[in-house]
Amino acid sequence: MLSPIAPVGKVFRPDSGHRSFFMYDPFSLLGLERRPLLAEERIGNAYRQLAGTLHPDQPGGDTGAFRELGEAAATLSDPSRRLRALLGNPAYSSPRIPQQASDLFLKVAWILQHSDRLTEQYAAASTSLSKALLSAPVQSLFLELNATSTLLQEWRTTLDKELVQLDLSWPSHDPDCVLELADSLAYAIRWTAQLRERKLALQGIFS
Amino acid sequence: MMIAGIDLGTTNSLIGVYESGFPTLLADSDGNRLTPSIVFYPEQENPLTGREALRHQAISPERTIVSVKRLMGRRLGELGTEFLHGKKGDAAALHVAGRVLTPEEVSSEILKKLKNIAETRLGCEVPKAVITVPAYFNDAQRAATRKAGEMAGFTVERIISEPTAAALAYGLDRLQDRSKIAVYDLGGGTFDVSILQLDNGVFQVLSTHGDTRLGGDDLDEEIAALIKRKTQVIPSSPQEDIRLLEMARSSKETLSTQESCTIRLPFLQEDKSIELTLTRAEIESVCAPIIRRTKMHCLKALEDAGVPLAELNEVILVGGSTRMPFVRNFVAEIFGKVPDLSQHPDEAVALGAIIQAAILEGTLRNVALLDVTPLSLGLETFGGLMNVIIPRNTSIPAKAGEMFTNAVAGQAGMKINVLQGERELASDNWLLGNFEIPFSPSAKGAARIGVQFSIDADGILQVLARDTKTGDEKILELTSAVEVSDEAVESMLAGSLEHALEDMDARIFTENRLKAEEMLPAVEAALVQLCNELSDEEIRQVRFYAGEVTSALESKETGRLKNALSILDNATQSLATRLIERAML
Numbered sequence: 001m002l003s004p005i006a007p008v009g010k011v012f013r014p015d016s017g018h019r020s021f022f023m024y025d026p027f028s029l030l031g032l033e034r035r036p037l038l039a040e041e042r043i044g045n046a047y048r049q050l051a052g053t054l055h056p057d058q059p060g061g062d063t064g065a066f067r068e069l070g071e072a073a074a075t076l077s078d079p080s081r082r083l084r085a086l087l088g089n090p091a092y093s094s095p096r097i098p099q100q101a102s103d104l105f106l107k108v109a110w111i112l113q114h115s116d117r118l119t120e121q122y123a124a125a126s127t128s129l130s131k132a133l134l135s136a137p138v139q140s141l142f143l144e145l146n147a148t149s150t151l152l153q154e155w156r157t158t159l160d161k162e163l164v165q166l167d168l169s170w171p172s173h174d175p176d177c178v179l180e181l182a183d184s185l186a187y188a189i190r191w192t193a194q195l196r197e198r199k200l201a202l203q204g205i206f207s
Numbered sequence: 208m209m210i211a212g213i214d215l216g217t218t219n220s221l222i223g224v225y226e227s228g229f230p231t232l233l234a235d236s237d238g239n240r241l242t243p244s245i246v247f248y249p250e251q252e253n254p255l256t257g258r259e260a261l262r263h264q265a266i267s268p269e270r271t272i273v274s275v276k277r278l279m280g281r282r283l284g285e286l287g288t289e290f291l292h293g294k295k296g297d298a299a300a301l302h303v304a305g306r307v308l309t310p311e312e313v314s315s316e317i318l319k320k321l322k323n324i325a326e327t328r329l330g331c332e333v334p335k336a337v338i339t340v341p342a343y344f345n346d347a348q349r350a351a352t353r354k355a356g357e358m359a360g361f362t363v364e365r366i367i368s369e370p371t372a373a374a375l376a377y378g379l380d381r382l383q384d385r386s387k388i389a390v391y392d393l394g395g396g397t398f399d400v401s402i403l404q405l406d407n408g409v410f411q412v413l414s415t416h417g418d419t420r421l422g423g424d425d426l427d428e429e430i431a432a433l434i435k436r437k438t439q440v441i442p443s444s445p446q447e448d449i450r451l452l453e454m455a456r457s458s459k460e461t462l463s464t465q466e467s468c469t470i471r472l473p474f475l476q477e478d479k480s481i482e483l484t485l486t487r488a489e490i491e492s493v494c495a496p497i498i499r500r501t502k503m504h505c506l507k508a509l510e511d512a513g514v515p516l517a518e519l520n521e522v523i524l525v526g527g528s529t530r531m532p533f534v535r536n537f538v539a540e541i542f543g544k545v546p547d548l549s550q551h552p553d554e555a556v557a558l559g560a561i562i563q564a565a566i567l568e569g570t571l572r573n574v575a576l577l578d579v580t581p582l583s584l585g586l587e588t589f590g591g592l593m594n595v596i597i598p599r600n601t602s603i604p605a606k607a608g609e610m611f612t613n614a615v616a617g618q619a620g621m622k623i624n625v626l627q628g629e630r631e632l633a634s635d636n637w638l639l640g641n642f643e644i645p646f647s648p649s650a651k652g653a654a655r656i657g658v659q660f661s662i663d664a665d666g667i668l669q670v671l672a673r674d675t676k677t678g679d680e681k682i683l684e685l686t687s688a689v690e691v692s693d694e695a696v697e698s699m700l701a702g703s704l705e706h707a708l709e710d711m712d713a714r715i716f717t718e719n720r721l722k723a724e725e726m727l728p729a730v731e732a733a734l735v736q737l738c739n740e741l742s743d744e745e746i747r748q749v750r751f752y753a754g755e756v757t758s759a760l761e762s763k764e765t766g767r768l769k770n771a772l773s774i775l776d777n778a779t780q781s782l783a784t785r786l787i788e789r790a791m792l
Contacts, residue, residue: 040513044404044411052409052575056604056664057566067606067661074601116631126722127776130729132783133736135790196510197629204503 026072026085034086036178037167038076047073079163080185083178090179098184101155107148108191114141115198122205134205142202149195156188210335210364210568211325212560214372215317215352217276217396217422218527220244221557222321222336224329225565230376230558233328241553242324246316247271248304256320265453268445270304274424275317277396278310279355280348311355318359336361337564339556341397342368343417343581345627346639346685349666364567366665369394370401371412371578372559373525377550379562382408382574386520389508391538391546392556393501394526396422400505402512402519411577414511414600416504421497423459423528429493430455430485434470438481447475459494462487463530491533498537505541511600522546525555577602580666586658587624587633589614596660599629603666608659610675612652620645621656625670625683639668642683646674716765722772723756730775733782740785752778 027034030046047069056063075081084090097105118138125131162181166173212230214221219241223232234240239258247260248270255263264271278301301308318338325333338361340352349366356363370390378384384405392399399417403410431451435441442448454470461468462485472481509516522542528534529552538546551558565571580603585595588611597607613621622643628636646654655675662668673680730753734746752775759771 045406048404048406048409048411048577051411051577051602052407055575055577058575059569059572063604063664066602067604070602070605071607112631125725125729127726127729127779128783129733129776129779129786130725132786133729133732135787139790197507200503200507200510203506204500 024068024072026075029069029072030076032076035167035170036079036083036086036163038082040077043073043076078189080182080189083163083182083185087175087178087182090175096183098180098187101184101187104148104151104155104191105187107151108195111141111145111148112194112198115145115202119198119201119205138202138205142199145195145199145202149192149199152188152191152195155184156192159184159188208335208568209329209331209333210337210564211322211333211361212372212557212562212564213318213321213336213338213356214369214557214560215276215314215338215340215355216244216556217274217394217424218244219395219553220317220321221554222325223557223561224325224333225561225568225570230379230561230565232554232557232561233325235324236327242317242320244276244317245271245273246275246313248306248308250304254316256316265446265449268449272301272303272308272313274396275301275310275313277420277424279314280345280351281310311351311358314352314355315358318356318361322359322361334360334362335364335564337365337367337560337567338363339367339369339372339560341394341417341419342370342392342399342401342415343397343419344368345582345637346666346668347637348419350685353665353667365563367560367563367576368399368401368412368415368578368581369397369556369559370399370415370525371403371410371576372557372563373523373550373555374401374403374405374410374412375559375562375574375576376555377521377523377547378405378410379574381405387413387512387514387518388521388523389505389519389542390523390525391501391505391529392417392526393498393528393534394422395528396420396424398422398501398504398526400501400508402508402514408573409575409577411602412579412600413514414508415579415581416508416511417581418500418504421500422526423456425497426459426494426528426531427452427455429497430459430490433489433493434481434483434485437483440475440479440481443476450475458485459490459531462490463532487532491531494531494533498531498534502537502541516543519544523550523555524548525550525552527552578664578666579603580605580662582627582637583629584625584627584639584660584662584668585636586670587626591633593626593628593631593633593636596658597662601662603662604664606659606661608657611656611658613646613649613654613656614651616651617648618646618654619648621672623658623670623672623683625668625685639685640683642670642672642681644672644674644681645679646677712765716763716768719765719768719772720760723760723768726772726775727753727756730779730782733779733786736789737782737785741782745781749775749778749782 030043032038032042032046050069051066054066054069055061056066075085118134118141122131122134125134159181166178209224211222211224221232221240223230232240242257243261245257245260245264247255247263260271301313322333336356338352338356340349353363353366370392373390373392374388386405388403388405390401397417397419398421399415401415402413404413434451434455442451450472454472458468458470467484467486469484470481475481519542522538522544524535524538524546535546562571563576566574566576579600580597581599583595583599584597585593588594596609597605620643622641624633624641625639626633626636627639630636644656646656657673657675659671660668668685670683671680730749734749755771756775759768
C-alpha cells in the first residue's frame, strides 16, 4: 500500500531523479521579488503574460516550460508553499498538527464526518418524507459548521498577521518559525477548503 | 492545413471552419446548420443520421438513438435506460435492431455526417477536427469522444470544453479587454459553468463546475410528466412516449415566448385524443427544481476561482435551454447581474471550436486559450484515501509529482490505483486504471517511490512511477478507460435477449419494495415527531394509507404496490413540509 510522505503539498519531482524539488526558482521564473507577501493579482498577471507565449499551441510554445510555469504560479499563489520556496523547500518532517489548532482539528474532523454521512443519507433517501426527516439534523450541523468556520477564519487572520509581520522584517527571519507558519497555513487552507465544500453540500440540500 | 471545429451536442451538432478571418458554420444542402444528434438503424441498410433519422423517430423509437452523448464513457450501474444491458461496471453498450453498439460508434455516425456536410460544402477533404465536450466530462468521456472522432475518419487535434469555446466566441472581438466572465452553459443534456479571466488575448479558465446529467432533456421529461398528470394518460407504447416528449419539448419552446399554449395530440391512443392548455407558470413550477440545481455549481465555481461576485464583469449564456425566461431570471439572481445575450445559444460553442482550430492551424495569432482539468487527479493511498496529485482547475498541460513510501514492512511492490474526482474516499472516485510497481522488500517507510502525473493539452493523463533506488520505472498510459472486448459484447447480447422481458416486472417490484421499506419507517418517525401538531383525523388517514402499502407489499402485486406508494407519498406531503418548516425555525 502506498503511503504519502508529506502531510500536504508536493515535495518531489520524480523526473528530476535524486535532485531536489525545484530546479528553478518560481520567483525569478515569474519575474517577482522573493518576499513572503505577494498579491494574488500580480502573480496572475505575470502568469498570464508568460503563459500566453509559452502555451504549446502558440508558435514557439513549449509544453515543458508551460508546465513549469504553471507549477511556479501554483506554488506562489499558496502562501504556505510560497514560504517553503523561500526557505529552499526543506524536506517535510512527519505530519503534525500545530498545537494551537488541535481543538480546531477535532472540530473540523467531526464536521466533515457528519456532513458526509448526512449528505449520503439525503442522496439515498428516495421519498420527500424521508428527505424531510433529515432537515432538522442538517440544520443543526449547518450551525455547527458556521461556528467552526468562524473559529477557523479567526485562526487564519492570526496567521495572516504573522505573515505581514514576517514580510515587514524580511529578509531577516527565523527558519523554524517560518516553517511552522508554513505548516499552520497549509492546514488552515486545507480545512477552509474542506469546510467550504461541506457547506455548499449542505446548502444544496436546502435549496 | 484545414482543421474543422465541431460542437458534438446532446440534441444538435454543428461543424465549421475558419475562413478569411472569420469562424464560419457550414450548412447542409437544405441550408441547415444544426444537425440533430440522432441515428436511426434500419433492419439491413446503413444507419441514417440527422434530419433523416429524425423522421423515423416517431415511428420506430426502438431503432432510433437520441442523446447518445449521455452514455459516452459511461459504465453500467451508473445509469438506466432500456437500451442498456449487461452487468454493473461494464462499459455501456446499446442494443438496437439486433446490433450491439458502443456509444462511440453511434457518435461516430453523427461525426461522419458532419464531415460529409463540410466536405460537400468546401469541395475538399476535411481530415482534422477540434471537438468540444462538456467541461465536466471526465477522462473516460473525453477519451470516448476522441475515439468517436477517429472512427469517423478525423484526426482529432484537440478536445476542448464547451463553455471555454463559448468564451472564445464571446471574446474574439474583445481581445483588448481585461475582464472576468462567467459562462453559464445549459444544453440538451449537460450543464457547465466556467469562470474565465480575459487578458489581452489570453483566455485563462479559472474554474469550472457542472453536471453531466442535467439539461433540457430532463426538463422535457418533467413537462411530459405534467401533461400525463393533467390528462390522466398512461402511455402504452414507446411511440406514445415519444409523441408526448416531442409535445413537451415544443410547448417548452413556445412558452419561452408566449404565456400559454394549447396542446393537441389527436388519437394519441385509439380512443383518446389530448387537448389541454399549458401556461408558462405551470411548466416553470415543474422545471424549477432542476434548474435550481445549477445554483450550487455556480457558487462552487466562483469560490474555486476566488472571484467575488462584485469582480465579475459579465455573465454569458449559451445552450438552447437558456432561452427559457425562467433560466435567464434565475441566472440574473445567482450572479446579481443581467446576463449577456450577445452569443447565439446554439452556435457559440461551435464558433469557439472553430476559433481554437484556427489557433492550432496558426492562422489566428495572439490568442491563447489556457484550459484546465475539471476534476482532481490522484491515487489511492494507505487507508483507502484519495491523495490528490493534480488539483482540479489546474491549467493544462500540467505535471506534478509526489514521493511515496511503503506502509508495510517487507512489501515487495505497490499497486497504484489512479483516480479522478473530488471525494476523499478513494472508492467514491472514478477509477481510471491501475498498475503494479515492484521494489526490493524493505523496512516500513524505507522504500522511495516517485509518482508523476502529466496531463497533455487534451486533458489526457499519463502516470509514471519510479523506484528511486533502482531507477526501475513504469508508465501507465490512460488511452481509454472503457474498452469492451468482443466476448463481453457477445455475452451481453445473449444474456439480454433471454432475460430482458422476464426481469422487467421483478425489477420494478423490487424497486418499489425498497421504496416501501424506506417509506414506512419514515412515516412512523414523522408521526412521532409531529404528534403534537397533527389532528387525529390526519394521523388516522396517514396510518390507513401506510397500511395499504403494507398489504400491497404482502400481495406481491407490482401495480398495486406502486399505486399505494404514490397515494402515501401524496398523503404525507404536508408532513414533509411541516418537518422542513420546523427545522428552519
